[in-house]
Amino acid sequence: MSIQSASRPTPSKHRLALLMLLVIYPFVTAILYVLMPLTEGWPIWARTALLAPIMVLSIVYGIAPAIQKHFAWFILRQPRLVA
Numbered sequence: 001m002s003i004q005s006a007s008r009p010t011p012s013k014h015r016l017a018l019l020m021l022l023v024i025y026p027f028v029t030a031i032l033y034v035l036m037p038l039t040e041g042w043p044i045w046a047r048t049a050l051l052a053p054i055m056v057l058s059i060v061y062g063i064a065p066a067i068q069k070h071f072a073w074f075i076l077r078q079p080r081l082v083a
Contacts, residue, residue, distance in 0.1 A: 009076040016075050019067050020059075027063065028055060 031054060039047050073080040 009078060011075050012077055019071055019074070023063055023067060024059065027058065031055065
């Protein structure tokens with residue numbers, strides 16, 4: 001193990017999970033409020049087939065990187081650096 005990897009802080013999965021929950025729950029709820037009237041009468045599998053790609057792409061390419069960028073100090077258990 002190199003010296004650099006030994007001094008790297010370990011991210012907290014619990015803190016990351018908490019942040020993801022706090023952001024994703026209202027996001028999914030908002031998507032459902034928009035999609036439900038547009039997909040009225042659709043079977044649940046069709047609604048899910050529409051909702052899942054929207055959620056996954058938004059989380060992978062938008063929400064998760066934003067959380068990791070803005071809250072890295074919290075996830076890594078470090079003091080917040082104020083610029």
